[in-house]
Amino acid sequence: MLKSPYSGGHLEVIVGPMFSGKSEELIRRVTRALIARQRIAVFKPALDDRYHAAHVASHAGRTIEALAVPDVAAIHAHLSGQGELLSAAPEGLDVIGIDEAQFFGPELVPLVLDLADAGVRVILGGLDLDFRAEPFGLMPELLARAESVDKLTAICTVCGAPATRTQRLIGGHPARFDDPVVLVGAQESYEARCRVHHEVER
Ligand code: ADP
Secondary structure (H helix, E strand, C coil), rough: CCCCCCCCCCCEEECCCCCCCHHHHHHHHHHHHHHCCCCEEEECCCCCCCCEEEEECCCCEEEEEEEEEEEEEHHHHHHHHCCCCCCCCCCCCCCECCHHHHCCCHHHHHHHHHHHHCEEEEEECCCCEECCCCCCCCCCHHHCCCCCCEEEEECCCCCCECCCCEEEEEEECCCCCCCCCCCCCCEEEEEEEECCCCCCCC
16 A cells, blocks of 8 residues: 555655644644554653653644653654653554654754664654744754655734744744743743744844
């Protein structure tokens, strides 16, 4: 049975700003694979340093089960059978999904390439750009190496045009360029914006 347009393992990357439907699309692809009884493992970055059962959730409310992991080494450990919450054996794994891929370190790249080389369908979702509209961490490398790239857009909250960027607001005002990419404990919020209406304080 044809599982995908590709004959073997491969890398699919889904990018775009916040609210563009990356998680929705990852959930859609994983759900179809589940219906086809394929063996699937889904990961997302944990905010703390522990493994735990979690969900990938879209802003519209759909969810699928996932394992939250502190780092790439934890994904590796899980797949090689050393993880605390081992459920899927790595041999015979058909599909691996990873959401919020931008938060992992560059060591995710060789891991997913090895999996694709070994015949696994790898589906990654993540932000291509940070709040400053600069390329986000390891994402350019993943985009370059992927067989398939889908760059989704949201709707600009100012004008309704296709939004390609994520606006960070601190207390209702545009964040500063030199703010850290990952903010901890700040009163921040995010909106989808187009190029014209995306603002960064310099
Ligand atoms: P992402 O993973 O890219 O952040 P999600 O899949 O979690 O996106 O959420 C997409 C959903 O977000 C849309 O289906 C819609 O319900 C909601 N949404 C909220 N704000 C916007 C916006 N400005 N543009 C488009 N969708 C939005």
